[in-house]
Every structure is written in C-alpha cells, then in structure tokens.
Amino acid sequence: MHKRRNKAVAFAAAVVSTALVLTGCSAGGGTPTDGGTTNVTFWQQKFEDYQGVWFKKYVDEFNKSQDKVHVDYQVIPADTWTQKLQAAQAAGKQPDIATTSYGNIAAGVVNGQFSALDDYMPAESFSDIKDNVSSFVTIDGKHYAYPMLVEPSTVLYYNTDLVSAAGLDPNSPPTTWDELIDWSTKLTSGDVKGMTIASVAPDIAWSSWGLQYNACGHLPISDDWSKADATDPCYDKLLDLYKSLYQGGLIPQQPKVGYADGSPYGAGEVAMMAGGSWVIGQLKADYPDMYAKTQVAAFPSIDGDPTKPTATLGGWTLTLDSKSKNPQAAADFIQYLLAGDPAIMADFFKAAGYSKYTVRTSVDEALADDPDASADPFMQTISEKVVAYGKQEPGYPFDVALAFGTAVESAMKGTDTVEGSLTTADAAINDVITKQGLAGTAPQN
Amino acid sequence: MSAVAPTETITGQVAGVTPGLKRRRAGVPRAAKHLRSNRTAYLMIAPMVILLSIFVVWPLIYAIYLSFFKISFYKGSEFVGLQYYMFVLQDPKFWNSLLIGIEFAAMVVPIGMVISLLLASFIKVLSKRLASFMKVTVYVPAVISTVVASVLFVFMYQDQGVVNWFLSLLNAGPVAWLNNPGTALPAIAVPAIWLGLGITTLIMLAGLLDIPNSYYESAELDGAGFFKRTFYITIPLLKNILLYLFVTGFTAAIQMLDLPLIMTNGGPVNATTTPNLFIFNSFRAATPYATSFSLTTALLLFVALGLISVLVFRLINSDKAVDG
Numbered sequence: 164m165h166k167r168r169n170k171a172v173a174f175a176a177a178v179v180s181t182a183l184v185l186t187g188c189s190a191g192g193g194t195p196t197d198g199g200t201t202n203v204t205f206w207q208q209k210f211e212d213y214q215g216v217w218f219k220k221y222v223d224e225f226n227k228s229q230d231k232v233h234v235d236y237q238v239i240p241a242d243t244w245t246q247k248l249q250a251a252q253a254a255g256k257q258p259d260i261a262t263t264s265y266g267n268i269a270a271g272v273v274n275g276q277f278s279a280l281d282d283y284m285p286a287e288s289f290s291d292i293k294d295n296v297s298s299f300v301t302i303d304g305k306h307y308a309y310p311m312l313v314e315p316s317t318v319l320y321y322n323t324d325l326v327s328a329a330g331l332d333p334n335s336p337p338t339t340w341d342e343l344i345d346w347s348t349k350l351t352s353g354d355v356k357g358m359t360i361a362s363v364a365p366d367i368a369w370s371s372w373g374l375q376y377n378a379c380g381h382l383p384i385s386d387d388w389s390k391a392d393a394t395d396p397c398y399d400k401l402l403d404l405y406k407s408l409y410q411g412g413l414i415p416q417q418p419k420v421g422y423a424d425g426s427p428y429g430a431g432e433v434a435m436m437a438g439g440s441w442v443i444g445q446l447k448a449d450y451p452d453m454y455a456k457t458q459v460a461a462f463p464s465i466d467g468d469p470t471k472p473t474a475t476l477g478g479w480t481l482t483l484d485s486k487s488k489n490p491q492a493a494a495d496f497i498q499y500l501l502a503g504d505p506a507i508m509a510d511f512f513k514a515a516g517y518s519k520y521t522v523r524t525s526v527d528e529a530l531a532d533d534p535d536a537s538a539d540p541f542m543q544t545i546s547e548k549v550v551a552y553g554k555q556e557p558g559y560p561f562d563v564a565l566a567f568g569t570a571v572e573s574a575m576k577g578t579d580t581v582e583g584s585l586t587t588a589d590a591a592i593n594d595v596i597t598k599q600g601l602a603g604t605a606p607q608n
Numbered sequence: 609m610s611a612v613a614p615t616e617t618i619t620g621q622v623a624g625v626t627p628g629l630k631r632r633r634a635g636v637p638r639a640a641k642h643l644r645s646n647r648t649a650y651l652m653i654a655p656m657v658i659l660l661s662i663f664v665v666w667p668l669i670y671a672i673y674l675s676f677f678k679i680s681f682y683k684g685s686e687f688v689g690l691q692y693y694m695f696v697l698q699d700p701k702f703w704n705s706l707l708i709g710i711e712f713a714a715m716v717v718p719i720g721m722v723i724s725l726l727l728a729s730f731i732k733v734l735s736k737r738l739a740s741f742m743k744v745t746v747y748v749p750a751v752i753s754t755v756v757a758s759v760l761f762v763f764m765y766q767d768q769g770v771v772n773w774f775l776s777l778l779n780a781g782p783v784a785w786l787n788n789p790g791t792a793l794p795a796i797a798v799p800a801i802w803l804g805l806g807i808t809t810l811i812m813l814a815g816l817l818d819i820p821n822s823y824y825e826s827a828e829l830d831g832a833g834f835f836k837r838t839f840y841i842t843i844p845l846l847k848n849i850l851l852y853l854f855v856t857g858f859t860a861a862i863q864m865l866d867l868p869l870i871m872t873n874g875g876p877v878n879a880t881t882t883p884n885l886f887i888f889n890s891f892r893a894a895t896p897y898a899t900s901f902s903l904t905t906a907l908l909l910f911v912a913l914g915l916i917s918v919l920v921f922r923l924i925n926s927d928k929a930v931d932g
Contacts, residue, residue, distance in 0.1 A: 245892045249899060252681035270895060275682035354768070362787070363875045416784035417767055485682060561893050569877060578789050578877045598695050599897045 201492040204235045206258040208244050210479075211444065213514045221507055225499050232492040234260075255486070259493035263308055263482040265299045266369075269558030269606040271482065272302050278483045279305035283494030288502035296522040299555055300480055302606050308480035309501045310522040312511075314440045315474035315549045316556075317373045319343075319460045320425070322453070325350055325434040336460035339467040340404045347413040350434035357413045359427055360405070360437040362575060366422035367405070368561065368568030370437070373474035374401055375567070376554050378465050383567045384592055388559055389602040391592035393567060394585050400465060402574040402581045409575040429453050437462055439477075440545050444518035459541045461548040469548065476553040478519070505529035517542050520550060558606050560599055566591035668910075675904045680896040692904040702905060704878060705886035706912060708793065712882060713861035715797040720804050721812075721853060725846075727805070728812035729838070743810060750806030754799075758870035761799045762786065786872050789879040796867050796880055804860075808853055815849040816842065855920050859913055883909045 207218050215238055222236040237258070239247055251257045263271065271277050281289065289297070289306050300308040323333040329349045337343040347357030361370045375382055378401040383393035408414045415433065420426055425442035427433050429450030436442070446454040462473040481497045483490055500507060502523075509529040512521060517539045521527050530536040557564070570588035573579045579587065596602055675692060677685035696702050731742045749757070764770050765785040775781030785795040819842065827837050843850070865884040868874055874881035874889060881889070887909065891902040 245894050249681070249891070249894065257681075267894060274680060274896060363873070364877070365873065365875075415767070416782075417765070417787045419766070560895055560897075572875070573877045576787070576789055576876050578879075594699075599895070 200230055201232050201489045202235060203232060203259040203487070203489050203493045203496060204237065205260040205493075205496065206237050206239050206248070206262070208262045208479075209238050209240050211441070211515075213444075213448070214511075217511050217514050221500055225496060228499075232489075232495055234496050257484050257486060259484055259487040259489060260481055260497060261484065262479050264556070265308075265310075265476075265478055265480065266556040266558055266561075268300060268308050268480065268482070269302060270560060272307050272606070273604060275485055276482075277307040278485045278487065278490055279307055280309055280483055280494060280497065281305050283483070283491050284309070284498050284502060288498060291502065291523045291525050293522055293524060299476075299478075308482045309497050310478065310480045311501055311508075312515075312519040313476045313478040313522055313550070314519045315373075315545060315553050316370055316439050316477050317437055317462045317474040318440055318442075318545055318549055319435060319462045320428055320438055320442065320446075320457055321346075321435040321460070322428075322431070322456055323458055324456050325355070329434075333458055336458070337463045338469065339463050340400065340465055342467075343463045344404070344407050344411070344413070347408060347435065348411065351413050355431070356415050356433045358408055358435045358437070359414050359418065359433040360408060361422035362405075362409060362414060362418055362572070363421075364565060364568040364572040366568070367571045368564035369475075369477075369556075370422045370439075371401070371568065371571060372557065372564070373472050373554065374404075374462070376472040376475075377401075380471075382557055383588065384559060384563055384596070386605060387603055388596060388605040390596065391589040393570065393589040393592055394582075398585055399581050402571055402584060405571050405575045406581070410577065426450075440520075440542075440549075441515075441518050443541050444516040447516040447518070459544050461544075461552075470552055472552045472554045474549050474553045475556045476550065477556045478522075509533070512536065520546070559601065560595060562595045562599070563592050563601075566595065671903060671907060675900070675907055677900065678896055679899045679903070683896075688900075692900050693908070695901060696905050696908055701878065701881070701886060702883075702908075705881050705883045706909075708879070708881060709862035709864070709883045710916075712793060712797060712800070712864060712880075713858045715794060716800045716804070716861045716864075717854060717857040719797075720801045720808055720857065721850065723801070724805055724808040724812050724853075725838075725842075727809045728816050729842070731809070731813055732816050743813070746809045747806035749802050750804075752803065754803060754866040755870060757799045757803055758867050761795075762871050765795055787876050789876050792872055792876060792879045796864075796871055799871075800861065800864060800867055804857065808857070811849060811853060812846065815846045819845045851921075855917055858920060859917060862913065862916070863909075883912075 205222065207215070209215065218236065218238075222234050226233055248257065248261070263277075268277070288309070292300075292310060296310050296313060297306075300306050300310055319336060321333070321336060326333045326346075329346075329352075331346060331349060337346045343358070350357035361367045372382065375398070379395050379397040381392065381395075383391060383395075383398065385392055409416075415427065418427070422437075423439065423441070425436060425438050425445045426449070428436035428438070428442070429446055431453065443454075443459075446457060461469060464471045464473060481501060483493050483497065487493050505523065505525040506529055508521065508523065508526045512519060512526070512530060513533070513535070517536050520542075521530065536542075566588045569591070570584040573584040573587070574581045578584075674685075676687060676689055678688050678692075679685045727742075727746055731739050731746070734742060766772070767782045767784070771785065772782035775783065783791060785791050823841050823845075824837055827841060832840065862882070863884050864882050865888060868880040868882055868885050869888065872880045874885050883905075887902045887905045890898055890905060892898070
C-alpha cells in the first residue's frame with residue numbers, strides 16, 4: 164500500500180514536472196527582493212560588440228558598489244527583440260529597464276508602457292540633458308526615458324583614392340542629388356559600384372526620413388497624424404533619385420547586408436556610401452586602412468541647399484517599465500549609468516570611437532580635455548553640417564514609415580511608376596491612420 | 609463481479625438458473641469485457657488527448673476569444689468584436705500574401721513531386737547496394753537545417769555566386785535573383801524543392817515497391833513502354849500516396865517562413881511575403897494593434913488553409929482512389 168502510494172506520488176510529480184517543462188513555466192528571472200537585495204532586470208538590445216562590453220562592465224560595477232539593488236543584465240538580439248519583449252509582457256515577466264529608441268517613446272507612452280522618470284530621479288539629472296535632446300524624451304512635460312546618445316541617420320562617406328582616380332575632386336563632394344548621380348556614374352567601374360544606399364523597404368523606411376524632410380520639408384503624414392501626405396509632387400524627385408541609382412546599376416543590385424552595416428564600403432566594394440554616423444566606429448575598428456582614405460560630408464540636398472535637413476537624429480535611451488515592481492531601484496540604476504558620474508558616459512563615447520553624440524552638458528565637459536574627442540575631423544563635419552540641421556525621428560507607428568519605404572522600393576525596382584507608388588503609399592498611410600486611430604495622437608512636446 | 613465469475617462455465621452458462629436469466633447474466637461479462645476494452649483504449653489515447661487539449665485545443669479556443677479584443681498588456685484589453693477580422697480581410701497585403709503562398713506552393717509541390725517520382729523510379733531499378741547509396745544521397749538535404757540551406761543559396765545567388773557564374777559562361781547575367789520581384793519567389797522555391805526531395809522520394813519509393821512486379825511484367829509483354837507503365841500502372845496505384853504528399857506538401861509550402869525570412873525578408877516589394885511571414889512581420893511592431901492584428905491573421909490563415917485542404921481533397925476525389 165505504501166509502495167503504491169509512493170508510486171502514485173512519483174507519477175504525479177513526474178506528470179506535473181513534465182507539464183511544467185513542456186509549458187515552459189518557471190519561477191522567472193528572480194524574485195523582486197531577495198534577502199534584502201532588490202533584483203531588477205535590464206534588457207539591452209544587441210548593438211556593436213564594444214557596447215555590450217561597456218554595459219557589462221558598468222552593470223558589474225553597479226552591482227559591486229552597493230548591496231541594495233542587483234541588476235540582472237541580458238542582451239537580446241535585435242531581430243527577436245519585439246517578439247521576446249511582447250512575449251515577456253504577455254506573461255508579466257517584462258524587464259524593469261529596457262533600451263528604447265527615441266522613435267518608440269511616444270507610442271509606448273500612449274500604450275502606458277513607461278513610467279515617468281521624474282518621480283524617481285532628481286531634477287538636476289534632467290537639467291543636465293541638452294535642450295534639443297530633452298524634447299525627444301519629454302511628453303506633456305514629463306521625461307519618459309533617459310537619453311544615452313544621438314546619432315544622425317545619414318552621412319555621405321567616400322573613398323578619396325577612387326574619387327581622385329575618377330578625376331573628381333575629393334575636397335568638393337557632391338552637393339545636389341544630380342551631382343550625386345553623376346559621381347556615382349563616374350565611380351562605378353567593374354565590380355566596384357559608385358554608391359550604396361538602402362534598397363529594401365524596411366531600411367528605406369527609416370533611413371530616408373531626413374531625405375523626406377529634404378525633399379518636401381515634411382514627412383508623408385500631416386503634423387497631427389490625421390491624413391496622409393505622400394502624394395506631394397516634391398517626393399517624385401526623391402523616388403527618382405533611388406530609382407536612378409538602382410536601375411542605373413550604380414548601387415549593388417543584391418546588397419549582402421542592411422543599411423546600418425558599413426562593411427561593403429569598408430571592404431572596398433563601393434566608392435561612396437550613405438550611412439549613419441555609427442559607421443565611423445566600424446571603420447576605425449574593422450577597416451583602419453579604408454578609414455585612412457575616407458572623407459565624410461553631409462548627404463547631398465535636393466537643390467544644393469546645405470541648410471536643409473538630410474538626416475534624422477536617432478539614438479537610444481533607457482526606459483522604466485510601468486509594471487516594474489521596483490521602480491525606484493530600477494531608476495537608481497538608470498541614474499547611476501546614464502545620469503550620474505559623467506566619466507561613465509565619457510568612457511562609452513571613447514569606446515565608440517567618438518562616432519556618436521553626447522546628450523549631457525556634463526559629459527561634454529568631461530570630454531573637453533580629451534584631444535581625440537575634439538580633434539576628430541569627421542565628427543566636426545557631421546556636427547556642423549548634419550546634426551545642426553537634423554530633425555527628430557518621428558514617433559508614429561513603423562507601418563507609416565514602411566508604407567513610404569515600400570513606395571520607394573516599388574519605384575526603384577519597377578513594380579510601379581513613381582506616381583503610382585506614392586498613391587499606393589498614400590492609401591496605405593490613410594489605412595494605418597484609420598485602423599490604428601492615429602488622428603490627433605501626435606505627441607506634443 | 610468476483611461473486612458471479614466462479615459460477616460461470618466455459619460456455620458462459622451459469623449453473624442453477626433459469627434459461628432467461630442465463631441469457632441476461634451471460635450478457636454481463638460480455639458487456640464488462642467490452643467496457644474494459646473501451647477503458648484500455650481510452651487510457652491509451654488519453655495522453656494524446658490531454659496533450660492536444662493543452663497545446664492545441666485550449667490555445668485555439670483562447671486565441672479565438674482574444675481575437676475579439678484589442679490586446680494591451682498595460683491598459684487592459686478592449687472588446688472590439690469582429691473589428692480585427694474586418695481589418696485583416698480588408699488588408700490587400702493579407703490577400704497578397706495568401707496568393708504568394710499559393711503561388712509558392714504551386715511551384716514547389718508539383719515540381720518536387722515529379723522529380724521525386726523520377727528519382728524513386730530510378731532508385732527502384734538499381735542494385736541493392738547502389739539503391740542504398742542513392743537513398744542516403746537523396747535524403748541528405750532533408751537533414752540540413754533550412755537556415756543553413758538559406759544562407760547557402762543566398763551565397764549561390766550573389767552577383768559573384770555560382771548561379772551567375774554559370775550564366776556568365778553563356779554571356780548572360782548577372783541576375784539579381786533575390787532582389788528582383790520577378791525572380792525572387794522562384795529563387796526561393798529552388799531550395800524548398802531541394803530540401804523536400806529526400807522525404808518525398810523515400811515515401812514514393814516505398815509506394816513503388818508495394819506495386820506488384822507482375823503488373824509491370826504483364827504490361828511489358830503487352831508492349832507498354834516506360835511512360836505508359838507510369839501513367840497506367842504507377843500513378844493510379846500511387847494515388848493515395850500522391851494525394852498525401854500533395855496535401856501535406858501544399859499546406860507546408862503555403863506556410864513557409866524560414867526561407868523567405870532569411871533569404872529576402874519578404875521582399876523585394878513584398879514579392880516573397882508568404883502568409884506566415886506576413887503574420888511574423890505584423891507581430892514585429894510593438895503596438896497593441898499589431899498584436900491583435902497578427903493573432904487574427906493567424907486564425908484566418910488557419911481557416912484558409914483548412915479550406916484549401918478541403919478543396920484539394922474534393923478536386924482529387926480521394927474516396928475513389930484505387931488501393932494497390
């Protein structure tokens with residue numbers, strides 16, 4: 164009888180354990196408080212390798228520096244980020260702190276996803292943020308994220324050796340889109356293409372925001388997000404630019420990597436490249452020979468006017484989840500990492516090869532004595548000619564951006580005319596506005 | 609039961625009772641045996657029923673329930689009735705993805721089946737040793753991960769890849785196989801056919817080996833050639849196997865995710881956005897709308913696939929299939 168009961172208990176235990184294993188149930192990432200120590204989870208989207216090293220170093224230092232809060236740091240691959248985050252949110256196991264891009268803050272606030280940091284961090288932390296960046300994270304007077312960096316999305320890189328060999332002057336880079344096509348044509352030779360730029364809709368969607376502003380002075384949606392504005396004729400020339408580059412065989416017909424990756428330029432497969440400022444870090448680290456013969460310039464403008472925007476200012480922040488059980492502990496970590504000792508962020512920009520821009524006055528002061536930071540000629544050019552005229556990333560749902568990106572790709576690859584592509588995009592954006600109820604929800608900073 | 613059983617004889621008669629009662633009592637053990645058999649059967653299928661209930665039936669019912677809500681993990685879900693069904697059905701990208709799925713399946717399944725039938729017919733006539741070698745060779749792609757195959761074929765399709773190298777021998781190309789809306793889907797269909805060849809060929813070979821040789825010998829005596837034997841003997845007698853391979857192949861192909869995700873991410877201009885990739889890409893947006901939309905799309909795809917399978921069965925008329 165005793166044996167039979169034991170067997171029954173063992174069988175029941177086995178069934179329950181199997182069910183738990185099969186259903187993926189577990190105790191989660193740790194209890195909120197554990198023997199006097201408060202545990203908080205921090206998810207970082209995977210970026211360049213040096214960023215992971217920097218995050219790990221300072222998470223460890225934070226954990227060692229005190230025994231009240233322990234940060235559980237996890238790196239999540241970019242291509243699975245949303246799925247993992249949504250699955251965690253559905254299961255109530257979302258991280259307390261997460262990396263969030265400027266463009267996702269507004270939608271997150273509407274959805275109630277973030278807590279305002281003003282309730283947990285000292286006011287002087289926010290006064291240290293530069294004025295133009297502060298608006299990126301502020302909605303209705305409250306800060307829903309703490310900014311980490313700013314980086315312009317589009318800069319022109321060119322190989323001075325190839326430019327000289329083609330009889331062009333490296334000191335007078337193209338300033339109009341027509342000149343850009345002319346340069347690309349002259350620089351295309353054999354297997355080396357004259358240029359590379361985003362050529363698939365998801366990449367075009369975000370990397371062309373600056374050029375959309377450049378062409379029309381606005382994005383393809385009204386300021387209050389109540390109706391589409393993609394059929395404005397000024398966009399025709401933007402689509403023609405992409406179409407000429409692709410159909411003229413001036414850019415790789417089958418790009419091996421996405422827009423954010425500068426390796427085709429680094430490997431010498433193209434003579435010019437449209438890329439974000441972050442590519443400077445990649446060139447310094449992985450392609451020092453190419454870096455030595457590279458120059459940067461603002462991306463050409465539709466009509467040569469250098470004061471028109473050519474890039475949006477994107478970047479990353481840390482946000483505090485509104486369902487966090489330990490918001491103060493999580494905010495303490497954000498305060499330590501991004502808003503505390505300026506030397507911590509200065510160390511980050513040093514590791515990045517000064518390929519990104521600071522967001523705090525005190526960090527600028529900490530870097531002022533570093534000759535490498537102030538002497539970088541690329542960053543000076545980008546700062547004066549790109550960042551100065553850059554626009555904030557839009558906060559509307561990515562579906563809107565994707566509709567316009569698809570229009571550009573459609574015109575490039577000949578599945579529709581320029582006008583037809585823009586008409587389709589206009590209808591698609593209006594559809595997004597209606598179904599997602601966007602009208603009147605544009606954030607007012 | 610135990611009190612009655614000892615009085616039973618081998619023939620089921622019970623000593624000392626009237627014939628009428630005998631018949632009734634004789635029925636008791638038969639019913640009990642029947643119940644015992646049933647109980648054993650139920651016990652045997654219970655694990656599968658329980659697992660299916662946990663992992664298929666309950667999630668499906670819950671998913672249908674959730675599809676009536678705009679799901680928010682932060683603000684509470686809002687009941688919206690059939691609104692998301694309307695949103696999905698009104699979305700041209702949803703219908704386009706279904707068409708692409710059907711087009712992809714129409715390329716992969718028939719071509720794959722014809723090649724498999726030819727290969728299986730070839731392997732059947734080989735010596736035992738050679739046949740073993742061929743079976744292993746043909747099956748190798750089936751054990752290769754689709755991720756590995758995707759990367760491999762992406763390299764093959766590059767401007768400097770082996771496919772364009774062959775074209776260059778003919779003074780043609782290079783062709784942007786994966787970045788041209790006209791060639792991207794067929795370019796993805798090729799690795800799909802290659803990956804599915806092994807299992808399809810082996811199943812067909814098993815079917816071919818079940819067809820008695822005497823049929824072929826008689827046909828040969830009557831002067832039937834390879835094609836006549838194939839059309840009048842092989843294909844009719846393989847009808848059930850062909851139907852099985854067609855339906856399972858079609859539903860698998862229409863649901864293809866890995867190859868277009870890795871090779872083209874659904875592009876260029878949505879030319880390779882299969883239904884599952886459409887759902888996957890919808891879910892990548894971090895909004896309550898995207899969550900509800902992708903869930904409802906998945907349910908509608910489930911219905912669409914069921915309808916397509918029913919249609920295929922109707923068209924091929926499986927109930928009249930000849931059993932070899």
